[in-house]
Amino acid sequence: MIYIYSFVILIATTFGAIAGLGGGVVIKPVLDAIGYHNASTISLYSSFAVFSMCIISIIKQMNKGFKLEIKTVFYISVGSCIGGICGSSILDILIRHFNNNDVKFLQALLLLITLIFILIYTLKSHKFKTVVVKHYCYTSV
16 A cells, blocks of 8 residues: 555655645545545645655755745745644534545545646646746736
């Protein structure tokens, strides 16, 4: 099973990096669909994989001369923690009120919708105005 999980994580983080999407968005639903471990264990595996990828990415960027702005990092970190806690709470509520297979279906459906929007954005990115502020790239419609 470790080889299957490793393969899923490798593919998800690779495509996630290409699409500009966190690998965890793909890892968790796919590992849930395999159904070998419970949701808490899969969340832990997903978190470790994404955290490892993040650290490696930061180290690579810093080696290229990128400077971290602590204030921005702080706000993103706080927002990520709040989002993670809210997402975990919503998942717990869904698991309590619905069948486990229904929750897995909902996760897969949300993943599909997200990937469709990414595909549309990728194919139509020339129609979106991009504004560069400092070292960040913001896209607006």
